[in-house]
Amino acid sequence: MSDVEPSPLPIRPVRTWPFWVPLVVTSALLALDQWTKVLAVSNLTFGQPVEVAIPGLLGFTLVYNTGAAWSLFQGSAFLLALLRFAVGVGLLVYMARRPQDRFHTVVFAIISAGAIGNAIDGIRQGKVTDMLSSPALDAVTRSINGQPFPIFNIADSCVVVGVILLLIASVVSSVRKPR
Template structure:
């Protein structure tokens, strides 16, 4: 049996990656935006006030706090959740800096890292996470499905959700290595 000649095989294509500073800069930029919007919301929105429409019917501002995770899961566990979020966020950022990834993976993990650290800061500093984005449109969908409101969320939550969704979608469309 003859061995294949590996010299004729196509060279492995290395995925294009970002410079090492890009994931750190992206995570820091998103973290600053998250913390600024949370501080602005605390200063300008009254707790328990009426929603302030930003895009009528689609997005409003409504200040609330959450001592748990999404949909108030593990409510009252702000400190352990904050420590876990901080460790995950830092670990993901270190991973993308140390182990070069393709651009999509780097982008997604940087988003998730920024979101995890953003909510960890709230949990460690206040014992609760500040949320301010309310979507009447998403709430109408969840009310139709299970009779409940869609959770009020923040920039950090959005970073985590968008990062995970893009990572999952990317895993279906990228060629296997």
């Protein structure tokens, strides 16, 4: 007889929420993103700032973007839309196949909503509708690199917030692990 014990099967995390939860989170944020874009197009004048939301902190300026933030990849709206769509749907497929804890379920759903929201614009219009501006962030980026902070939308915010939450969780997780 052999003294070698069989290796245990890899343990997969137990799904803490049913798969419909990330679908609902993604759908709700996607609806909010698309609704705010419709409101912006029907109520704002292109390029004319309206700083009434939260003075000095948040305003509205309707612009269209055929690339990414800070004028990166201008004119690549359709290619970027396909990439964004692949990332958004890919995250949903990943969550369906590999159960996640509640935190990661929500964060991946938030990022997915952002990616799909801007993909819809790029595929449908060949450009992304942006309308949120921040004079405070503008001042910071102008002092760092002389460039204004990009005008953004709910979808952009979803991606940024999701990635920041993942980074914070990664740092916290590495600090908590015994060495």
